[in-house]
Structure formats: C-alpha cells, structure tokens
Amino acid sequence: MKSLQIILIILCLQLGVQKTYAQNFKLDSQKSTLFWTGKAAFSSYSLKGTVAPKKGTLYITDKAIATLNIIIDMKSLDHENSDLKNHLKNEDFFEVKKYPEATFFLDNITNIEEGKAILRGKLTIKEKTNTEDIPVKIEQTKSRIILKFNHTIDRTKYGVNHNSPSIFKRMKENAIADEFILEGTLVFVK
Template identity: 45%
Template sequence: MKTYISILFLSISTLLFSQETYTITDNSSTLTWGGKAAVGGYAPEGTLQIQKAIITCESNTITALEIIVDMTSLYQENKQLSGHLRDKDFFHVKKYKIAKFTLSEPAAISSGTCILNGYMTIKDTQNKEQVKATVTIREGMISIAFNHKMDRTTYGVNYNSPSIFKSLKENVIADDFTLKGSLTFIKK
C-alpha cells in the first residue's frame, strides 16, 4: 500500500511540475482586425492591444489559455471610423472595456498546429469559437498565430448588417470580420 501511495504521489508531482506557464510581457505581440463592406471592395483594418494573456502547456498540449483584449485600444487610421467603431453602434468601448478568449478544453498540438476551442466574450456576450492556430515552441517561448473569421452579429454588433436589416440597400457592412494575431508568450 505504501508503494502504491508513493507512486501515486510521484505521478501527481510529476504532472504538476511538468506544466509550464507563459505570459505576454512586452509589445512583440500583434492583434489586428479586418472588416469589409458587403458590396464593393472597402475593407478597413485596424489594431487592438492585448491587456493580459497567459498560456499553460504540458508536453504538446495547451491546457489553459486566456487572452484579454483592451477594447479601448481599438484603432483605425481614419479617426472618424475609429470613433464610430468605438461608439454604441459597434463595440461601445466605454461600457465594454475588454473582450476575452478562454480555452474550454485542452488543445493538442500536431505538426505545429492546433484547434483552440473556447469562449469569446465581446460586449458581455459569450459564444463558442473554434480557432485554428499555428504554434511554435522554443526554449522559454511559445508563439501562436491565427487568422480567424467571426460573425459580429452573434455578439450584438448589428449596425448595417445585411442579415439583420434585410431591406438596407446602402452602406451595408458584412457580418463577418477577421481577427488576426501573432502572439509571443515568455516562460514565467
């Protein structure tokens, strides 16, 4: 019995200490967004800043991931568009200051890629998202890159949506937008 308990304790200790946690500590990570007109070629892009991000890995599996985005950092070079995206018509950043992605299940890394199943929260609305990511693991560092398409209307961002306002003829904005990231996490 003592041998069994010793083996169990050793196994649990090994499991606990083999997990490694990494965090974003500098500005080497980028997060960009892209929208587009439903008709025509207008496709504005801009940036967002990460407020906090932490990832935990064990072997070739991401066991935990949380990314908190500072929505007040939402930027587009056209100041008028930038202001409009920040107001109530779109992301209402005065009220909803952060957006968040939280991994909901472990993600196995295979051939440098994985599927991040988790919950995205925008404007206090939470939806399940499945994000395909490229993962690079080096000594003391993990990099994740993704280019993910999302439906803004599932988060209550309905302004000039063709699926919400069916009779709208002008200034129609596509429901899909992209969130592109290149994140570098450093070992804690």
Template identity: 45%
Template sequence: MKTIHLYAILLLLCFSTQIFSQTKSISLDNSDLKWTGKAAFSTYALTGNLAFKHGEVTIKNDSIIDLVISVDMTSLEHENKTLKSHLRSEDFFEVKTYRTATFKLSQSSKIGNGPFEVVGYLTIKDITKLKKFSVALNNDYSILSFNIGIDRTEYVVTFNSPSFYEKLKEDAIADIFNLAGSIEFH
C-alpha cells in the same frame, strides 16, 4: 518506512508535473493584433489595430491545457478618427462600457505540426459564445499565430448588417470581421 516512501513518491509526482508543464505570459510589446472589417457587397475593406491586455498559456505534454487572452477594446484604432470613434460607440463595440474582450480555453488542445484547433469561450460585450478557432504555434511554443473570422451579430453588433437590414445596398457591412495576429509568450 512506508510513510517515507509514500511522501517521496508524492513529492516526485508533484515535481514531475511541474517539469512537464510550463506557463508563459504574453509579451505585450512583441504581440500584434489586427482587425479587418469589409463591405457586405463589394471588396472594400478597412483594417486597424487592437492591443492585448493580458494573456497566459500553459502547455503540458504537447497540449495547450490552459489559455486565457484579454484584449483591451479601448485600444481599438484606425487612422480615420471618425471611423475609430464610430467603432467605439454604441453602434458597434461600446468600449466605454465593455472595455475588455476575452478568450478562455474550455478544453485542452493537442498541438499539431501546423494549424490545430482550440475550443473556448469568446466574450465580447459581456456575451459569451463557445467558439472553435484554428491557430498555430512555432517549434518552441513561444509564438501563437491566428487568422480567424468572428460573426459580430452574435455579440449584438448589428449596425448596417445585411442580416438585420435587408434593404441596405452599398452601406451594408459584412457580419464577419477578421482578427489576425501573433502572440509572443515568454
């Protein structure tokens, strides 16, 4: 009799964990990712697009307990074909070699009313750094939005960086680039 009760309790625990935990996949068609790069010493800025490749979020008890997002670096776009080609080259993101960039949550994050922080590993060009980003989720946890800055030099993207080439003037490119977007999960 005790064995039956123990199995019933274990089954109930397994079932309740599944009820309060939900995993959602990214909707590639309804998600948006824009990059912005700026000049280091002027207000000149350029913006283009990237596409998500894959993504999943697991939410349990009002916390994100798992988040994995992959970006297809071969999707890097800009209306200027020369710039697009240059950004895809060895001077910048080497997309023929490094086709994917990823973010993987390293610790659970309590979902707040408004922006909250996620901490995880960002990998660009096979270089992984622990990062903290501010994000927001809508009320039904279906859309994650963000506007974050990333220091490209941490990922050995140093072309025309004022941190590496001190004598640059108007050709200097700011070390920080921005990624902004929204990820819809279903």
C-alpha cells in the same frame, strides 16, 4: 529484481522529464499584435486596423495546451481614420466605455499536432459569449511560445449589428459584412 529497479528508475526519470515541459507562460503584450479587417457587404471595399491584447496566460506541455486566457483592451481599437475609430468605439459598434474588455478562455485541453491546434473556447464581446474554434500555428521554444492565427468572427453574434445586411434586410449601399477577420500573433514568455 535489479532490472525491475532499473525500469522503475527509468520510468520516474521519464515522468520527471515530461513534467519539465509543462510550464506557465505570460503574454508579452508589447510583442503581440492583433489586426482586424472589416469589409463592405456588397463590394470589395475593406478596412484594416488594430486592437491590443492586454494580458493573458498559457499553460502548455510539449503535446497540449492545458489553459489559455486572453484579455483584449477594446479601448485600444484603432484605425488611421479618427472618425472611423471613434465610430467603432461608440454604441453603434463595440461600446468600449461600457465594455472595455473582450476575453477568450480555452474550454478544454487542446492537443498540439505538428505545430498546429484548434483552440475551442469562449469568446466574450459586449458581455455576449459564444464558442469559437480558432485554428492556430504554434512556435515553441523553452522560453517562448508564439500563437499565430487568422480567424473569421460573426460580429452579430456579439450584438454588433450596425448596418448588418442580415439584420437590416433592405440595406444595400452602406451595408457592412457581418463577418470580420481577426488576425494575430500572440507571444508568450516565461
């Protein structure tokens, strides 16, 4: 009987310890970074700029990400060339006055294996939503979680069609690749 009580006590302690690893974290937007890279469709010319994560939440255990929600401030879309920056913000591209935010919401609990995971979730840009599978590297301490990723997105799935060679078949000289890269370091704190 005593050994049964000891086993029950040990199980309860283990469950209690496991619960302490499940915690909520909030995005530290000041320490987080998002970079975008766009390219010409038929040459090696590319441009890089930034966009700012606005807010987000993460619920994580030692073995899984249970929830992840990110809001991106599309009005923060930036590039050193002010004409390009303004063009990216207008109707040809992201229409930031009409669509000031983009969002990503995790669909399901995602297992963490050897500090890596694939986040399957809904990305919404310009009110168009698609499922994206985003591989991430995870650095985890008790007080901070860092997600790092480098993900390719097809802009035409989100209604960003300006100078797209797949939409405008005859375009060559000024064609812009349909895909752009979003690279990020998202820092979450307690």
